[in-house]
Amino acid sequence: MAEPRFSILSEEFAAAPERYFGRLREHAPVHHEPAADAWFLSRHRDVRRVLTDHEAFSTETLQVRAEPVMRGPVLAQMTGAEHTAKRRIVVRAFTGPALQEQVRTLRANAVELLAPLLARGRMDLVNEFGKPFAVRAALDVLGLDREDWRWIAGRLAGVGEFVTAVTLTEDRRRVCLELAGELEAHLAPIVEQRRRHPGADLISALCTAEFDGVAMSIREVVALIINVLVAAVEPADKTLGLLLKHLIDHPAQLADVRRDPSLLPAAIAETLRFTPPVQLVPRQAERDTEFAGTVVPAGATVFCLIGAANRDPEVFTDPDRFDLHRPDLGAARSFTAAAQHLAFGTGLHQCVGAAFARAEIETVAALLLPLLEDVRLTPGSTYRETGLYTRGPAALSLDFTPVRTSATLPYHH
Numbered sequence: 001m002a003e004p005r006f007s008i009l010s011e012e013f014a015a016a017p018e019r020y021f022g023r024l025r026e027h028a029p030v031h032h033e034p035a036a037d038a039w040f041l042s043r044h045r046d047v048r049r050v051l052t053d054h055e056a057f058s059t060e061t062l063q064v065r066a067e068p069v070m071r072g073p074v075l076a077q078m079t080g081a082e083h084t085a086k087r088r089i090v091v092r093a094f095t096g097p098a099l100q101e102q103v104r105t106l107r108a109n110a111v112e113l114l115a116p117l118l119a120r121g122r123m124d125l126v127n128e129f130g131k132p133f134a135v136r137a138a139l140d141v142l143g144l145d146r147e148d149w150r151w152i153a154g155r156l157a158g159v160g161e162f163v164t165a166v167t168l169t170e171d172r173r174r175v176c177l178e179l180a181g182e183l184e185a186h187l188a189p190i191v192e193q194r195r196r197h198p199g200a201d202l203i204s205a206l207c208t209a210e211f212d213g214v215a216m217s218i219r220e221v222v223a224l225i226i227n228v229l230v231a232a233v234e235p236a237d238k239t240l241g242l243l244l245k246h247l248i249d250h251p252a253q254l255a256d257v258r259r260d261p262s263l264l265p266a267a268i269a270e271t272l273r274f275t276p277p278v279q280l281v282p283r284q285a286e287r288d289t290e291f292a293g294t295v296v297p298a299g300a301t302v303f304c305l306i307g308a309a310n311r312d313p314e315v316f317t318d319p320d321r322f323d324l325h326r327p328d329l330g331a332a333r334s335f336t337a338a339a340q341h342l343a344f345g346t347g348l349h350q351c352v353g354a355a356f357a358r359a360e361i362e363t364v365a366a367l368l369l370p371l372l373e374d375v376r377l378t379p380g381s382t383y384r385e386t387g388l389y390t391r392g393p394a395a396l397s398l399d400f401t402p403v404r405t406s407a408t409l410p411y412h413h
């Protein structure tokens, strides 16, 4: 691009990627990164093309990027009838009547975790609340013991690091594989037990479902569990932290949401457009393909820069502005296959957890906002977003008038 030494792997880019999105889209929409031996695409139309042209761009990369730590093939790398069948099982667990049931659990979970934090008048929304909340929520749906959340979170961090590293040292690679092995050893006997005595949870559904007349192997079920855990946990606490940060930065919009909580889905959708927590989605080029005059060769790894695509002025007016009222957001379809923003991906592998993620964030925000009337960033605290692949606040320290929860939080529904 314009500056020859520019690199997506540089510290400057990591500090504030959004500063470079415009230049990438305009001057280097097909940017090659020699150190990662990969191509980075930044325009909305090119990213959409990569994610919807399943013949030209496959998810083969995941065999190397994900399979070793998922301990088996993940949903995103499957195709055809197998993908459709297994995806349907997961979708069913996270939408419709199952989701309505889960909202109650999500709320109870949030209330339990928030009570001690609210009484203090200060909390780190990301680390003290968001992370445990997201892990426990996923464990509940799977039917795993939520008391194990801390141990599971430690192992998932290793799995997540492996999947999301653009480059990984041999040492870290070994540590991540060990952590993934421990998680597999923990889950395999549970899967075996659920197969014999199924319940109403997702693991039981995966164990008892048949594909082409054959039930999934224990290894396959374990891989799908790890897949769902990583996919569900990594972006959720980030989205919640980003939502609160954007609303605090835009007091008029915060006041609008307080006055009219039905605006919350739009605020969440705009957060996902403006700062998507999953910034990179990888694919493998199956044939030479031309974008803006540059040919991406067959066999190459391609990364879709979701953050840059979501700020493409061809699709969103004044894209660098956070505006939950923007007419081009299409809030109502933001959590469906018709979404304009690409935070959940698009095409065959579009996120199966979009409705669940929305429910998680909406439940928490609807609980918090009326209670935290004077919420503000802790004076003197530093705010920093980190991560190249998944990105969000390292911490979000909030101050507010302490809340005595027993009187105000609805425990019964």
Ligand code: HEM
Pocket (backbone or CB within 6 Å): 075, 076, 077, 087, 090, 094, 227, 228, 231, 232, 233, 235, 236, 239, 276, 277, 278, 281, 282, 342, 343, 344, 345, 346, 348, 349, 350, 351, 352, 353, 354, 356, 357
């Ligand atoms: C705000 C929260 C979330 C964001 C931003 C997000 C983002 C994404 C993205 C970008 C993809 C596409 C990956 C690709 O095309 O290769 C994806 C796929 C997926 N997501 Fe999410 N996700 C979120 C929450 C969740 C939750 C709560 C679950 C729980 C079930 C989940 C489960 C999955 C699964 C299983 C896939 C693979 C689907 C397939 O290949 O068919 N995600 N997600």
